[in-house]
Amino acid sequence: xxxxxxxxxxxxxxxxxxxxxxxxxxxxxxxxxxxxxxxxxxxxxxxxxxxxxxxxxxxxxxxxxxxxxxxxxxxxxxxxxxxxxxxxxxxxxxxxxxxxxxxxxxxxxxxxxxxxxxxxxxxxxxxxxxxxxxxxxxxxxxxxxxxxxxxxxxxxxxxxxxxxxxxxxxxxxxxxxxxxxxxxxxxxxxxxxxxxxxxxxxxxxxxxxxxxxxxxxxxxxxxxxxxxxxxxxxxxxxxxxxxxxxxxxxxxxxxxxxxxxxxxxxxxxxxxx
Amino acid sequence: xxxxxxxxxxxxxxxxxxxxxxxxxxxxxxxxxxxxxxxxxxxxxxxxxxxxxxxxxxxxxxxxxxxxxxxxxxxxxxxxxxxxxxxxxxxxxxxxxxxxxxxxxxxxxxxxxxxxxxxxxxxxxxxxxxxxxxxxxxxxxxxxxxxxxxxxxxxxxxxxxxxxxxxxxxxxxxxxxxxxxxxxxxxxxxxxxxxxxxxxxxxxxxxxxxxxxxxxxxxxxxxxxxxxxxxxxxxxxxxxxxxxxxxxxxxxxxxxxxxxxxxxxxxxxxxxx
Numbered sequence: 304x305x306x307x308x309x310x311x312x313x314x315x316x317x318x319x320x321x322x323x324x325x326x327x328x329x330x331x332x333x334x335x336x337x338x339x340x341x342x343x344x345x346x347x348x349x350x351x352x353x354x355x356x357x358x359x360x361x362x363x364x365x366x367x368x369x370x371x372x373x374x375x376x377x378x379x380x381x382x383x384x385x386x387x388x389x390x391x392x393x394x395x396x397x398x399x400x401x402x403x404x405x406x407x408x409x410x411x412x413x414x415x416x417x418x419x420x421x422x423x424x425x426x427x428x429x430x431x432x433x434x435x436x437x438x439x440x441x442x443x444x445x446x447x448x449x450x451x452x453x454x455x456x457x458x459x460x461x462x463x464x465x466x467x468x469x470x471x472x473x474x475x476x477x478x479x480x481x482x483x484x485x486x487x488x489x490x491x492x493x494x495x496x497x498x499x500x501x502x503x504x505x506x507x508x509x510x511x512x513x514x515x516x517x518x519x520x521x522x523x524x525x526x527x528x529x530x531x532x533x534x535x536x537x538x539x540x541x542x543x544x545x546x547x548x549x550x551x552x553x554x555x556x557x558x559x560x561x562x563x564x565x566x567x568x569x570x571x572x573x574x575x576x
Numbered sequence: 577x578x579x580x581x582x583x584x585x586x587x588x589x590x591x592x593x594x595x596x597x598x599x600x601x602x603x604x605x606x607x608x609x610x611x612x613x614x615x616x617x618x619x620x621x622x623x624x625x626x627x628x629x630x631x632x633x634x635x636x637x638x639x640x641x642x643x644x645x646x647x648x649x650x651x652x653x654x655x656x657x658x659x660x661x662x663x664x665x666x667x668x669x670x671x672x673x674x675x676x677x678x679x680x681x682x683x684x685x686x687x688x689x690x691x692x693x694x695x696x697x698x699x700x701x702x703x704x705x706x707x708x709x710x711x712x713x714x715x716x717x718x719x720x721x722x723x724x725x726x727x728x729x730x731x732x733x734x735x736x737x738x739x740x741x742x743x744x745x746x747x748x749x750x751x752x753x754x755x756x757x758x759x760x761x762x763x764x765x766x767x768x769x770x771x772x773x774x775x776x777x778x779x780x781x782x783x784x785x786x787x788x789x790x791x792x793x794x795x796x797x798x799x800x801x802x803x804x805x806x807x808x809x810x811x812x813x814x815x816x817x818x819x820x821x822x823x824x825x826x827x828x829x830x831x832x833x834x835x836x837x838x839x840x841x842x843x844x845x846x847x848x849x
Contacts, residue, residue, distance in 0.1 A: 314738050402682040403736045404702050404729070409675040429677050437738040456677070463676045465587050465710040 304382060305389040310397040310438050316389060317440035322349025326441035326468075328432060331355040332372035332486035333381050336476040340445040341385045343473060352439055353382050354391040356398060360405070361427030372489050391439070398434060406430040408456060412546045416560060417452050417571065420537055428453055429460055436461070441468045449475040449483050451558050451573045455546055475572070477503065483572045490568040498533055499565045505530035505539075506574045509559045513576055518552040527561070537562040537569070552576060577655060578662040583670040583711050589662060590713035595622025599714035599741075601705060604628040605645035605759035606654050609749040613718040614658045616746060625712055626655050627664040629671060633678070634700030645762050664712070671707060679703040681729060685819045689833060690725050690844065693810055701726055702733055709734070714741045722748040722756050724831050724846045728819055748845070750776065756845045763841040771806055772838045778803035778812075779847045782832045786849055791825040800834070810835040810842070825849060 307313035317324060325344030329337050333355075345351040355378055362368035375392070382390050408418065408425035418425050436444055446454045458470045476484045481503035482496065491499060505527040512523050520541040527539055540560045541549045549557055560573040580586035590597060598617030602610050606628075618624040628651055635641035648665070655663050681691065681698035691698050709717055719727045731743045749757045754776030755769065764772060778800040785796050793814040800812055813833045814822045822830055833846040 310738065318740070400732075400736055402684045404682055404686070404733045405680045407678045407680045407699075409677055411675045413677070426680075434737055437740075459673075460677045463673055464707055465583060467591070467710075 304379075304387055306379070307389060307391050308393060308397065310391075310393055310434075313389070313391045313393075314438045314440065317352060317438070320350050320440070323442040324348055324440055325351045326436070326439040326444045327351070327353045328435045328439075328444065328446075329353060329355050330357045330371065330486065331378050332374050332489070333378045334476075334484045334486065334488075336447055336449065336484035338381065338385060339476050340447065340473050341382070341387060343471065344443070344445050345386055347471075348442060350388045351386070352389045352391065352441075353387050354393070354435055354439065356391075356393050356431065356435070358398070358427060358431040359395065360399070360430055361424050363421055363423060366421070367487075367490075372486050391435075398431065406433055406460070409459070412452075412459075413456060415452075415546065416538060416540060416542075417562070420562065420569075425453070425456055429456060432457055433460065433464070433466075436466060436468050443469045443471050445471045445473055447475060448472050448575055449485070449572065451560060451575070452546065455544065481507065483570075485570065487568060487570070491565060495565045495568065499563075499570055501530050501532075501534055502561050502563055502570055502572045505561060506559060506572055510574050510576065513552050513554075513557075520550055520552060523552070523559070527559075531561070531563060535564040537564065577652075577660055579652070580662060580664050581667060581670065583664075583666055583707075586662070586664045586666075587711045587713070590625060590711070593623050593713070596715040597621055597713055598624045599709070599712040599717045600624070600626045601708045601712075601717065601719075602626060602628050603630045603644065603759065604651050605647050605762070606651045607749075607757045607759065607761075609720055609722065609757035611654065611658060612749050613720065613746050614655070614660060616744065617716070617718050618659055620744075621715060623661045624659070625662045625664065625714075626660050627666070627708055627712065629664075629666050629704065629708070631671070631700060631704040632668065633672070633703055634697050636694055636696060639694070640760075640763075645759050664708075671704065679706055679733070682732070685725075685732075686729060688725075688819065689811060689813060689815075690835070693835065693842075698726070698729055702729060705730055706733065706737070706739075709739060709741050716742045716744050718744045718746055720748060721745050721848055722758070722845065724833060724848070725819060728817065754780065756843075758843065760841060760843070764838060768838045768841065772836075772843055774803050774805075774807055775834050775836055775843055775845045778834060779832060779845060783847055783849065786825050786827075786830075793823055793825060796825070796832070800832075804834070804836060808837040810837065 325348030327340045406429040413425040509523045524539050543556050557576040562571045598621030600613045679702040686698040782796045816829050830849040835844045
């Protein structure tokens with residue numbers, strides 16, 4: 304497996320690959336959610352490349368940038384074992400210059416839900432993803448549905464900037480008991496981990512209600528709030544594939560999203576219906 | 577010559593061209609400055625494509641968006657006669673969606689000089705140029721040195737976003753008496769046109785002084801102000817190729833920029849030393 308620290312050298316490598324390139328951008332601390340993206344990228348492409356970069360511009364002041372889990376040796380090993388062709392580990396200086404253009408997320412959709420709680424977060428996400436997609440010369444890039452709003456905003460950016468890459472949405476991977484995998488789960492102690500199961504349970508309950516024919520989001524939300532009673536819920540939202548709010552579930556066009564705090568840790572999860 | 581109004585169809589056309597593509601993005605009202613870019617694009621590439629789009633996002637409220645010269649029939653004829661392979665004439669709806677990501681110009685370099693007088697102007701320029709470069713699948717894209725700050729910001733964007741296109745800087749084309757060609761020159765009556773010659777004269781005077789060994793920008797500026805005495809000068813600036821202010825001219829690394837109003841018309845011009 305090749306390892307690149309220089310953006311120029313990585314770009315030079317990817318540009319000269321003969322064949323399709325599947326790209327998985329990550330912030331490291333890889334778990335089976337990431338590895339499911341890597342496996343799919345390998346299956347669907349001639350080459351598979353991965354980036355690990357804890358992107359400072361998507362963290363707000365006071366967020367967990369400095370304590371975000373970093374496990375670069377273990378991550379490198381995981382990529383190597385998974386048959387990744389090249390790993391891109393840029394420094395901050397490779398990715399950002401003092402005074403340079405940035406991407407501004409959509410004024411509405413970039414500032415609701417996660418963007419409301421974390422204003423400016425998606426500016427940073429879109430900026431780094433645009434750069435990484437171009438550096439990686441990706442044919443297809445793989446993102447998890449767990450970060451639903453991020454995925455939707457990236458899909459829109461790629462479409463509206465006429466970029467030559469296909470965004471592939473991949474299902475959320477969960478622990479056996481239901482907790483959506485996230486690098487931030489390491490912040491949870493055993494008790495918090497147990498408490499956090501209320502989030503996935505509330506979403507499964509929503510799915511069950513829809514399966515039984517209930518489409519009224521107010522009723523579904525009430526049921527979800529029962530499950531979530533022990534947690535500090537930031538939002539429960541029902542929206543369409545373009546983040547428009549819904550009062551009635553539309554099959555194949557609804558996402559149910561939850562954000563809640565367990566202790567000091569924010570967790571997000573969702574189901575696509 | 578093919579004509580496209582749909583971004584998707586134009587992108588589909590350019591993506592499937594076998595050979596290098598020279599691209600000239602314009603706002604129309606084509607003059608010999610534009611046509612010099614077209615000739616160079618033709619010379620240096622297998623295909624030459626041109627866009628005409630009066631981009632609303634780079635006009636500030638109260639600027640001349642509605643009265644900006646539009647001469648689409650004459651422009652089309654000029655492109656056809658010049659041997660352009662395809663002309664892209666998008667509608668507003670093809671280029672912009674209600675709530676989508678935009679490019680934010682660099683906080684410093686995007687907000688000095690033209691960006692100081694026209695705050696937000698370069699956000700709109702960079703946004704539309706990023707889109708057009710991607711839609712045109714350009715190998716090389718041609719921009720005039722007359723819009724020096726625009727050129728420098730686009731070069732930086734392409735570099736920092738690792739885009740697969742080479743930006744080619746082309747010399748300013750002037751009327752016989754020295755006035756830099758601009759679509760906005762049509763706003764000038766005969767008397768104003770004569771008055772406006774002070775701008776190029778002041779720049780030629782600066783060039784002559786540098787040629788004679790004078791590198792002190794304060795002295796050069798004083799001489800320029802004499803030439804410009806009859807006009808409403810907005811700025812005279814000496815900067816390096818990265819828009820950093822200079823007190824001493826550095827050969828091959830200086831730009832002298834002037835912005836002045838002649839009647840209600842803003843004119844900009846510069847020389848690269």
